[in-house]
Amino acid sequence: MQTLKAIYENGVFRPLEKPNLKEGESVKITVESTTPFTPQEMLKLAAEVYEGLLETDIDEIEEVALQRDNFFGDKSEQ
Secondary structure: OOOOOOEEEEOOOEOOOOOOOOOEEEEOOOOOOOOOOHHHHHHHHHHOOOOOOHHHHHHHHHHHOOOOOOOOOOOHHO
16 A cells, blocks of 8 residues: 555646556545645634534533543543
8 A cells, every 4th residue: 555645636636756556557546635724614614513403402512522521531530
């Protein structure tokens, strides 16, 4: 297995380094974007977190998220 950096241009992935492959060899590509989100994109994603949930569900999620007494799962201190 190889991990290669590539650029996506004009509908084609172009490797930034020479892959260790035979010409015509079939491959499976998993894409992980390394382009960071813009602040606007991050805010949009954050706004979608609770989309479609009831107010009571949101309150319950917020309550659990704010309980920091067992944040690391250390039950010996309880």
